[in-house]
Amino acid sequence: MSKLAKHRSLYLMLAIPLVYFLIFEYGPMFGVLMAFKDFNLIKGIWGSKWAGFKYFREYLTDPYFWNVFKNTIVLNVYALIFYFPTPIIFALLLHELMWKKFRSFVQTIAYIPHFLSTVVVAGMIVNFLSASGLINQIISRLGGEPIMFMMKAEWFRTIYIGSEIWQGMGWNSIIYLAALTAVDPQLYEAATIDGANRWRKLWHVTLPGISSVITVMLLMQIGKMMTVGFEKILLLYSGPTYKTADVIQTFVYRRGLIDSDFSFATAVGVFQSVIAFVLVISANQIAKKVNGHGLF
Amino acid sequence: MLAKRIGLFDVINVALMAVIVFVTAFPIYYMFVVSISSGTAVMRGDVMFWPKGINFDAYRLVLQDSAILHAYGNTIKYTLIGVTVNLIFTTLCAYPLSRRQLYGRSMLTVLIIFTMFFDGGLIPRYMVVHSLGLVNTIWALFLPTAINVFYMILMRTFFSNIPEEIHESATMDGAGEWRKLVRIVLPLSMPVMATMIIFYSVHHWNSFFPALIYLNDKSLQPLQIILRNIVIDGDMAEQSAEMVTIVAQNFKYAFVIVAITPILAVYPFLQRCFVQGAMLGAVKG
Secondary structure, eight states, X not given: OOHHHHTHHHHHHHHHXXXXXXXXXXXXXXXXXXXXXXXXXXXXXXXEEEOTTHHHHHHHTOHHHHHHHHHHHHHHHHIIIIITHHHHHHHXXXXXXXXXXXXXXXXXXHHXXXXXXXXXXXXXXXXXXXXXXXXXXXXXXXXXXXXXXXXXXXXXXXXXXXXXXXXXXXHHXXXXXXXXXXXXXXXXXXXXXXXXXXHHHIIIIIHHHHHHHHHHHHHHHHHTGGGTTHHHHHHHOOGGGXXXXXXXXXXXXXXXXXXXXXXXXXXXXXXXXXXXXXXXXXXXXXXXXHXXXXXX | OOOXXXXXXXXXXXXXXXXXXXXXXXXXXXXXXXXXXXXHHHHTTOOSSSOSSOOOHHHHHHHHOHHHHHHHXXXXXXXXXXXXXXXXXXXXXXXXXXXXXXXXXXHHHHHHHHHHHOOOOHHHHXXXXXXXXXXXXXXXXHGGGSOOHHHHHHHXXXXXXXXXXXXXXXXXXXXXXXXXXXXXXXHHXXXXXXHHHHHHHHHHHTOOHHHHHHOOOGGGOOHHHHHIIIXXXXXXXXXXXXXXXXXXXXHHHHHHHHHHHHHHHHHHHHHHHHHHHHHHHHHHO
């Protein structure tokens, strides 16, 4: 019996999921064609006129697009510097807590923000930072002038990264905590015998021990760079803050689904995918060189 | 373990953790406190750590609001249907991929994992849903995201840990793959199924964007959309007439508390399951 026939039922089972992947994951990849055509909803992809690189030229020469691109990069760099290390540091500190009951208590509380929806968190931010909201009340009590946080472009990045940390630090620490418990205790004992203090142990035993997990998480973070925090930004931004808040994904959303500029938005989406591809592959290669292995 | 002396580091660590706990929990506590305070106290800015002029009018209004109740019902419905779809699709994908003898297994796995990183883009995805005639139907909320690849891999890992002997003895008893899946594998997989149900449920409960772009009918809108309308956009035209003893902030925060209560109530069970799930994932690496 051929190999395929032997596992007939397994392939039958896979049929439904595979159809799903074909239609909803690979299908859109062919939709990229829309970027090269004057897409018309009624004529469909095949009936629409060929436009070549017209839309690519349109956004590549638009200074507003490059500002949007800059915002995307800046937010991601901030995320890498401020948001990415916090779960690691939190996990390391939790690991050092000797009081087990307190540690479980802290963990229980710390994971909660992750389960709150983006809308809830954005709602909290908008209201706490409003003119008469919690933060401005505190500022007034301390004698200061209320600040219109949500209207000021210069505050946006801080607000965004701050809320990401608030929501993600606890949850993302789980995987690092799991990795920390996997480090061989004998290595620590050997280090103690060699006279290592807490900080040397951290540098020579702990960090190398969890480096592969850090690498994987870092690669995944880089892979998501182009689609950074889309929903939250959508809920938090407004006209006055577009200057720093508008990122590629929100730009694509507005131009594509609100303004119905389908071909243009798809063309920008291609840019997004290409950059994401380049980033992930390069980061993976660097990881391989540094660590000996990458994600693929 | 050698007994350790409590040093300065430990004291600072505990203090830092206390601050983290406070910063994490206070916003939720604050919203609750404001939601049960009187409108005048809130307007005066008197409310910070304790409620003042305690009344439950905000909650009364929230729980009587037909738009909110309808949306809540929608979300419950969508979560139940969505999780069912997720479980069926994810299991039908994970089980065959967990069988080592399956020809083409690695290639299929690679093709599937590829989709975790690379994407056709927002507009093409919308167009696929549109061309299938699913726009403004509830199926647009579950079908395009029927399988979360990360969760599917978790499930596959779990399935592949079931000893081969069990499969072999079942085959000798004349069981085909379908029967094995239903009679043997699934009963053994309750922990991972529980984890899946929880992860997917939270995902559907909190889902906002698909409803935003695919649902035009107001009657189909889930909780998160109404939440956005009221809490972020401040759209309370229908409710303002009734707000005598309370102000917008009371109502908004009461609504948020009502919206997150199910999540918080289920949270202890979540904790147990996701720590298990994360461990499974970490072991696979």
